Amino acid sequence: MTQPSQKALVPFVSVANMMALVNATGIEPMLRDLAGYIEADFKRWPEFDKTPRVASHSSDGVIELMPTADADNYGFKYVNGHPKNMKEGYQTVTAFGVLSSVANGYPILLTEMTVLTALRTAATSALVGKYLAPKGARVMAMIGNGAQCEFQAMAFKAICGIDTVRLYDVDSKATEKAVRNLTDSGLTVIACKSGEDAIEGAQIITTCTADKQYATILTDNMIGTGVHINAIGGDCPGKTELHRDILLRSDIFVEYPPQTRIEGEIQQLDPDHPVTELWQVMRGEAQGRSDPRQITLFDSVGFAIEDFSALRFVHNRIQNTAFFDQLDMLADPDDPRDLFGMVRRAA
Amino acid sequence: MTQPSQKALVPFVSVANMMALVNATGIEPMLRDLAGYIEADFKRWPEFDKTPRVASHSSDGVIELMPTADADNYGFKYVNGHPKNMKEGYQTVTAFGVLSSVANGYPILLTEMTVLTALRTAATSALVGKYLAPKGARVMAMIGNGAQCEFQAMAFKAICGIDTVRLYDVDSKATEKAVRNLTDSGLTVIACKSGEDAIEGAQIITTCTADKQYATILTDNMIGTGVHINAIGGDCPGKTELHRDILLRSDIFVEYPPQTRIEGEIQQLDPDHPVTELWQVMRGEAQGRSDPRQITLFDSVGFAIEDFSALRFVHNRIQNTAFFDQLDMLADPDDPRDLFGMVRRAA
Numbered sequence: 001m002t003q004p005s006q007k008a009l010v011p012f013v014s015v016a017n018m019m020a021l022v023n024a025t026g027i028e029p030m031l032r033d034l035a036g037y038i039e040a041d042f043k044r045w046p047e048f049d050k051t052p053r054v055a056s057h058s059s060d061g062v063i064e065l066m067p068t069a070d071a072d073n074y075g076f077k078y079v080n081g082h083p084k085n086m087k088e089g090y091q092t093v094t095a096f097g098v099l100s101s102v103a104n105g106y107p108i109l110l111t112e113m114t115v116l117t118a119l120r121t122a123a124t125s126a127l128v129g130k131y132l133a134p135k136g137a138r139v140m141a142m143i144g145n146g147a148q149c150e151f152q153a154m155a156f157k158a159i160c161g162i163d164t165v166r167l168y169d170v171d172s173k174a175t176e177k178a179v180r181n182l183t184d185s186g187l188t189v190i191a192c193k194s195g196e197d198a199i200e201g202a203q204i205i206t207t208c209t210a211d212k213q214y215a216t217i218l219t220d221n222m223i224g225t226g227v228h229i230n231a232i233g234g235d236c237p238g239k240t241e242l243h244r245d246i247l248l249r250s251d252i253f254v255e256y257p258p259q260t261r262i263e264g265e266i267q268q269l270d271p272d273h274p275v276t277e278l279w280q281v282m283r284g285e286a287q288g289r290s291d292p293r294q295i296t297l298f299d300s301v302g303f304a305i306e307d308f309s310a311l312r313f314v315h316n317r318i319q320n321t322a323f324f325d326q327l328d329m330l331a332d333p334d335d336p337r338d339l340f341g342m343v344r345r346a347a
Numbered sequence: 348m349t350q351p352s353q354k355a356l357v358p359f360v361s362v363a364n365m366m367a368l369v370n371a372t373g374i375e376p377m378l379r380d381l382a383g384y385i386e387a388d389f390k391r392w393p394e395f396d397k398t399p400r401v402a403s404h405s406s407d408g409v410i411e412l413m414p415t416a417d418a419d420n421y422g423f424k425y426v427n428g429h430p431k432n433m434k435e436g437y438q439t440v441t442a443f444g445v446l447s448s449v450a451n452g453y454p455i456l457l458t459e460m461t462v463l464t465a466l467r468t469a470a471t472s473a474l475v476g477k478y479l480a481p482k483g484a485r486v487m488a489m490i491g492n493g494a495q496c497e498f499q500a501m502a503f504k505a506i507c508g509i510d511t512v513r514l515y516d517v518d519s520k521a522t523e524k525a526v527r528n529l530t531d532s533g534l535t536v537i538a539c540k541s542g543e544d545a546i547e548g549a550q551i552i553t554t555c556t557a558d559k560q561y562a563t564i565l566t567d568n569m570i571g572t573g574v575h576i577n578a579i580g581g582d583c584p585g586k587t588e589l590h591r592d593i594l595l596r597s598d599i600f601v602e603y604p605p606q607t608r609i610e611g612e613i614q615q616l617d618p619d620h621p622v623t624e625l626w627q628v629m630r631g632e633a634q635g636r637s638d639p640r641q642i643t644l645f646d647s648v649g650f651a652i653e654d655f656s657a658l659r660f661v662h663n664r665i666q667n668t669a670f671f672d673q674l675d676m677l678a679d680p681d682d683p684r685d686l687f688g689m690v691r692r693a694a
Contacts, residue, residue: 007436007437008362012674014674014675014676015355015675015676015677015678015679016675016693019689019690019693019694020693022690023690023691023693023694027690027691049403051401054398054401054412054414056396056414056416056421056449058416058418058449058450060449060450060451061451061452062452063414063416063421063447063449063452065401065412065414065423067401067403067410067412069403069405069410071405074403074410076412076425078423078445078454080447080451080452080453081452082450082451082452085451085452085683086683086684088451089354089683090354090451090453090679090683091677091678091679091680091683091686092683094452094453094454094677094678096454096676096677098425100410100427102403102405102407102410103405103407103429104407104408104427104429104432104435104437105408105409105410105427105428105429105432105441106427106437106441107425107441107443112675112676112677112678114677114678114686115678115686115690118686118687145684146684147680147683147684147685147686147687148686149687150687150688151686151687174684177682177684177685177688178687180688181685181687181688181691327359327361327674328361328362328363328459329361329362329443329459330362330438330441330443330459330461331362331438331441331459331461331462332362332437332438333438333494335524336432336433336436336437336438336439336494337433337492337493337494337521337524338494338524338528339438339461339462339465339494339495339498340465340494340496340497340498340525340528341497341524341527341528342366343366343369343370343374343462344370344374344528346363346366346367346370347366347370
């Protein structure tokens with residue numbers, strides 16, 4: 001059989017290649033690069049074809065497709081969220097994604113996105129922190145020390161300049177793992193005995209827990225003034241992390257309101273509760289933090305444009321490298337109408 | 348670096364392996380098997396999580412995601428439709444798809460679906476023909492002799508027992524290609540000079556053209572009584588093949604009304620024009636053909652459940668075969684919370 005033609009091949013970045021790419025780039029430079037791509041795409045927000053992600057819910061979790069497109073490229077991510085997976089030795093979140101050419105619909109990249117999603121989520125959080133955290137914030141509380149934890153810590157170090165993380169998790173083994181992984185990170189790492197302990201002296205509070213239920217990781221009396229809350233874990237219907245009273249005292253910033261109203265912390269509020277869109281803050285068209293005593297809240301659920309930015313980054317980054325394989329994924333008959341003949345001739 | 352674990356691997360069916368699988372199975376047996384899977388899934392239609400496909404339109408074409416799920420599996424297809432591609436040496440339609448476990452969200456199959464979509468579309472058409480075509484139909488007109496043409500002819504032979512196809516295309520080279528490919532098919536193949544010529548004596552009329560515009564491949568005066576029209580090409584907003592008057596004389600059968608109202612021939616009709624859902628016909632809960640003189644119309648746009656059936660078929664078919672490769676697509680750290688540590692240790 002003849003080899004598939006160039007048109008039939010789609011560059012594929014495996015998990016091994018993604019890890020090699022991260023390590024060759026360095027985690028902090030890669031987080032900064034990703035944040036740069038995300039910021040550039042947020043600043044041209046109106047150019048994108050946007051839709052809330054398409055979710056398929058079951059009793060155990062959710063599987064989602066997150067598409068978006070600009071004039072040149074189409075991208076989507078497949079991602080699941082299954083809180084119980086961890087106990088069974090599986091990832092809570094796995095993902096892969098595809099970038100395509102709008103002009104002819106052909107995929108130009110298939111990549112693992114489990115690692116990449118961890119990076120882009122952290123890069124987005126820290127990018128938003130750069131706009132909203134109190135000036136000179138150096139201490140971050142990190143509640144929930146699962147798979148996303150260290151990425152968040154490194155992103156806030158690389159992009160916002162924090163020097164200390166205070167870790168807490170209901171499972172102390174998770175905290176021990178994070179402490180171990182951050183040993184040589186350049187951060188001062190403090191394992192804490194409770195959520196209250198962790199937020200002591202922190203100007204930035206990140207919550208990243210995974211239960212699929214209405215939880216109250218932060219209660220109202222825990223939160224003083226002059227903090228930025230980076231709420232990552234509440235990201236599907238019925239899954240929140242913050243007490244409603246905190247929301248009422250906060251200025252709330254979101255990615256894409258139609259999606260966040262369904263999935264974010266603000267599903268606890270009236271559907272017309274005011275929120276500010278981050279792209280407008282980044283473009284200077286809406287106010288970010290206006291007062292050091294203000295409580296700002298990033299009600300993060302993750303939006304398709306962040307994945308698009310990450311796909312765009314990887315696509316550019318792997319050119320002229322060995323960080324990908326070629327996958328024979330697209331049929332390419334000599335005469336494009338002769339699909340049937342191609343199949344028969346392969347016999 | 349250590350090898351990825353079993354959990355990290357997703358079976359991948361390349362174009363080369365799909366073609367090998369088709370040829371090892373035989374085209375007609377494979378079309379019959381696929382039709383069997385599709386029929387079984389139509390008969391349990393209410394069990395599926397259904398949504399109209401998510402389309403991203405551009406001036407040149409469309410890129411779509413088509414997800415659906417039952418209690419055990421989630422499936423989706425990525426598919427584009429770019430009519431101008433053919434002139435530039437690309438496929439009008441390319442596709443790939445994924446089948447996953449609902450229980451943990453992990454993909455269990457990634458497969459090319461350009462070839463597979465051609466097969467499942469043809470199998471669906473012929474399956475519907477089995478329910479709706481006039482008894483004893485032996486002659487099919489095939490208007491539009493592009494990539495889908497021969498698959499349709501073989502499916503109607505394998506599943507409905509036709510013995511003759513009458514081919515017509517505005518481009519005679521397309522017809523010549525189809526004649527060539529069907530030489531040893533067991534069908535009597537007749538190249539025709541016009542659409543009118545092609546439908547002469549045909550009890551089944553298949554239209555499968557690709558222009559993204561309101562076209563009139565069939566006009567009202569061409570269509571007598573006692574035929575089944577299998578309208579494949581009209582499958583996105585602004586793209587139809589039949590004159591509206593034909594629709595008004597036909598009993599119209601559809602896959603999933605919310606999608607067909609947007610994309611099918613019936614976009615030309617009032618939104619409450621009566622249509623019959625095929626799954627109800629297959630379950631014996633709605634009338635199919637009731638009169639030999641009736642005009643039945645399958646307003647086919649392609650629905651996610653057909654792709655789900657095809658994914659299910661391929662997933663079952665490749666077990667204990669060599670028709671797939673293992674792809675390192677999912678991150679699988681020893682401790683599922685230790686994604687960061689896995690990346691660092693890969694350095």
